[in-house]
Amino acid sequence: MRVFLLVLFLLLKPVASIRAESSAPEGGINSIQGRVLDRDGLPVEGVTVTLSSTIHKRSTDAKGYFQFQHLPVGRYTVAVTGIGLQPVVQPADVVNKQITSLTLTILASVQELHEVKVIAARGLPARDSLPDVGPTAIYAGKKTEVVNLNVVDANLITNNSRQVFSKTPGVMVWESEGSGMQVGVAVRGLSPNRSWEFNVRQNGVDISSDPFSYPEAYYNPPMLAVERIELVRGGASLQYGPQFGGLLNYVLKKPATDKAFSLESQQSVGSYGLFSTYNSLGGTVGRLQYMGYIDYRRADGWRQNSRYSIFNGYASVSYAVTNRLRLSAELTRNSNQTQQAGGLTDAQFAQNARQSQRGRNWFSTPWTVPVLTAEYVVGDRTRMTLNVHGLLAERSSIGFTAAITTPDVPNAAGQLPNRQLDRDTYRNWGSELRFITQYTAQGRQHALSTGIKYFRGNTHRQQQGRGDTRSDYNLTLQTADFPRDLTLQTTNMAAFAENLFRLGARWTLTPGVRIERLDNAIAGRYSVAANGIENGVSRSQQRLFALLGVGTEYKLAPFATFYGNYSQAYRPVLFSDLTPAALTDFVIDPNLSDSRGFTVDAGLRGSYRRFLNYDIGYYYLNYANRIGTLTRLDASSRPFQYRTNLGQSVSKGVEAYLEIDLMAALSSRSKVGHLNLFTSLGITDARYLNLPTASVSNGQLVEGNLRDKRVEHAPRFIGRFGVTYTYKTFTLTALLNRVGDAYSDANNTVTPTANGQNGLIPAYRVVDVSTSLRLARRYSLRAGINNLTDARYFTRRAGGYPGPGILPADGRNAYLSVGIKL
Structure with missing residues (x-):
């Protein structure tokens, strides 16, 4: 607490000298204004202009103008920056x-593929x-x-992840429901379950349930409100x-810096009753x-019993x-309500993938x-x-959760069975x-990034209610x-430091450490x-450790940069790991510890000419x-x-992105x-080096090992191939997604089980x-058809809610969107 009070004092100390800081009287001019042009003299819209030694940033308007007042x-330094642009600075x-008044001209771009005139017309x-050094972090070598x-x-309306990440190699997408409320993505053979192998943030702030002990991202912002997605x-x-x-x-859109009032409105309709309205207001006043913004969408869904309604709201103010x-x-x-259509057996999926056995x-x-x-x-x-950030959230489900082979039908008295109610707060x-x-x-410019973090999570879990x-x-x-009522608490304190050393004009080295x-x-x-x-529990665990890493980057040529990185990581013990799967004959290792490991990256990136x-x-x-869980025998030879x-x-492979104009x-x-x-290609070989198994036969423990088995949910090939035609402000894109087969369990079961929970995912x-199409800079028209060939496929076999069983992906659907920006 003393640390934070000291920091707050340092931050607020300049307030006392506001008047001394400004030498201009109230209403005075004392301004810098200018235009940003490309090498052909055309205005560049949407790039960032910053003013040295201040917090001021501006985005250029449609005519390339910017202004700083009061x-x-x-003497200041004005800098024009943008992802993919060579920075331009001028005193x-x-x-x-x-x-x-100033005029700044962008002469070249780092990514030469993107012509400056295209940037002027289309944005980034x-x-x-x-960049190597960002506003709050160092990315060199990563x-x-x-x-x-x-x-x-x-299709940003329903957060279509396979399109959003089409140029991001190796991203595996779970497509188990069409609302887009829960984005499930992963890389490198990891599980896409609600993106829980990522540290998911919005504007740099954690948004998952508990990033350390229950890292499921039940909320993701509407993509219509997102400016960009950063993936490290x-x-x-x-x-x-x-x-x-x-x-x-997820980095949300920022307010306009060149006007006091700006409006964006996007109205959309689509197949199966889809209706969406997105409306935002923003601006700068002194x-x-x-x-x-307010975002609302609803639809009946492609499958039976899959209707939904979702409301998103956001407000920010800065001074x-x-x-x-x-x-x-x-x-x-x-806030949202989503009907879950439930799982299917393989036979039901083959018969009619749109059907639902859970209403x-x-x-x-x-x-x-x-x-x-x-x-x-x-x-x-x-x-x-x-x-300082908080999270006040819930996860509530109610339904008939028996195996899909058990029908949800009335009993002899005509009464439907009671549903199961589960709630998290x-x-x-x-x-x-x-x-x-x-x-x-030593005559070179280096960079140091440090930070401290505190997190306190409290989860109240109530399950198996009638x-x-x-x-x-x-x-x-x-x-x-x-029947099950648990309180789960997490406390995390961490400090990190990374330093970028420039060892030459072309070479950087970035070592770092994090203390957890x-x-x-x-x-x-x-x-x-x-x-x-009551079958009670009271258990706690504390640990202190360090993570180490180092990255390097070497510019081989103007069109080629080598990058490499080694970083340690860990997967904390989850609350689900501390909860027994059965009420009896289940023991949790008192020395259960976090999963630990590391990642190594090496690659070549760049651009050649344009x-x-x-x-x-x-x-x-x-x-x-x-x-994991093993069968064991106690002193009485009971399992x-x-x-x-x-x-x-171990997962290893190649990630490749290639684009040619x-x-x-x-x-x-x-x-x-x-x-x-x-x-964009992801080729993955994810296998177990060691995974012991055990079973009991005739009273004897039979042990085995799943060594060399493929990791579940890890296709060996993920390929996305696209073509985009652009003429002025018109674009047309066709995208082919091709994903290889995967297993749903570590045993690599091929023949599907009767309940649909295990088996090959084809x-x-x-x-x-x-x-x-953009018209007159203010109006836009978007349209598309997802799953053009109406393919029948699935990406997931669920063992529990919202299954169990096969969760089919959506078939063919279309959307049309009309927008305006003022």
Whole structure:
């Protein structure tokens, strides 16, 4: 607490000198204004203009204009930056009561594929990498990707992940329901279950249930509200904490900085009763910026019993207290009700994939995320950020959860069975302080990024409740209490430091360390016996350890940069690991520990002239100390289930992205538009190096090992192949998704089980077509057809809710969207 009070004092100290800081009287000019042009003299819209030693940032408008007002007299440096652009800097003097005018010209881009004139017309390229040094973190030497949603041809209405990540190689997508409320993605042979192998954030703040002990992302922002998605693979663990998958950060759209009022509205309709409305307001008034949106969508769903309604709301306000200090507040709210169509057996799927055997299953996850942020610019090269964030959320489900082979039908008395009611309540809060500075040593500029984090999570889990016999959504409990009632707590304190050393004009080296203190505790009851005796639990665990890593980057040529990274990571013991699968004959290892391992990346990325862009890399992911369950015999030779650390897997493979502009390859200037061909490939070999098994036969323990078995949910091939035609503000994209087969269990079961829960997940191909058109810079028209060939496929066999059984992916569906920006 003393640390945070000290930091708060340092941040607020400049407030006392506001008047001394501004030498201009109230209403004075003291401004810098200008235009950003491309090399052909055309205005560049949407790039970022920053002012040195201040918190001020502006985005250029449609005419390339920007302006900074009410500045203290003095010399500044104006910088034009953008992902994929070579920064342009120019000094500027602010004179009392005068306007300083500038013209800045972008001469070249880092990613030469994206012509500056295309940037001016269309904004940023659809895919890029993060800069070596960002506003709050260092990315040099890491495998990073940025998806700019403003220029992606995709069905953003329902968060169609296979389109959104079409240029991000190796991303596995679970497509188990069509609402898009829960995004399930993973990389490198990890499980896509609600993206729980990623550290999922929104605007840099945790949004999953509990990032350490229950990291499922039940909430994801509507993609219509997202400006870009930042993905940092294994090398993210030092700066962002656990999870082998890395960082998945949704960055929401920012308010307009060139006007006091701006509006965006997107109205959409589609197949199966889809209706969506997205509306946002934002702007800048003096030192105040504000932004908010309301997003609502509903549909009946492609399958029977799969209707949904989702509301998303967001509001933010920020105030520049001084030219160095900005205070911000934001609030995110999501509420939803989704009917869960349930699973199918293989025979039912083959007969009619749209059918549903569960008409009474419902799911809801109201989510609220408040955030307070302070940004303080210490100097031209040094910045501090402090955020305090919370999470008030729930996960509630009610339904008939028996195996899909058990029909949900009335009994002899005509009464439907009682449904099962499960509820989680999450009450989390945390704070993160980050400090980044660039300094000069030995004649070269280096960078240091440090930070500290505190997190406190509290989950109240109530399960196996006796619900009613109705078919609507309600949380009515028919008994006095839930048989399972647990309180789960997590406390995390962490500190990290990474330093980028420039060893030469082309070579950087970035070592780093993260110190983790992690405590978790579980208390309450697992069950209540028939005689009223509770099966209670009280257990806690504390650990302190370090994660190490190092990254390097070497610019081989203007069109080729080598990057490499080694980073340790860990997967904390989850609350599900501390909960027995059965009420009897189940023992949890008192020394159960976190899974530990590391990731190695090595790759080559760059662009050649203006027509070729690429990123090709190799990775090796060691996932040790995996948690599993073994059969054991007690002193009386009776079998019991023992949960402990028992396995190790290794994923290795190639991730490749390649895009070529055929028109730019043939001619430096095309009068008929641009034709881009792109592919993103993920080739994965994910296998168990060690996974002991045991069973009992004739009273004897029979042990085995699943060594060399493929890891479940890990297809060996994920390929996305696309073509995009662009003419001025018109685009048309066709995308082919081809995904290889995968297993649903570690035994690599091929023949499906009768309940549909285990068996092969066959390979599949899906084609999507989408198009967009901008008119008069204000109006837009988007349309598309997903699953053009109406393929029947599935990506998941669920063992529990919302299954069990096969969860079919959606068939052919279409959408049409009309938008306006003012």
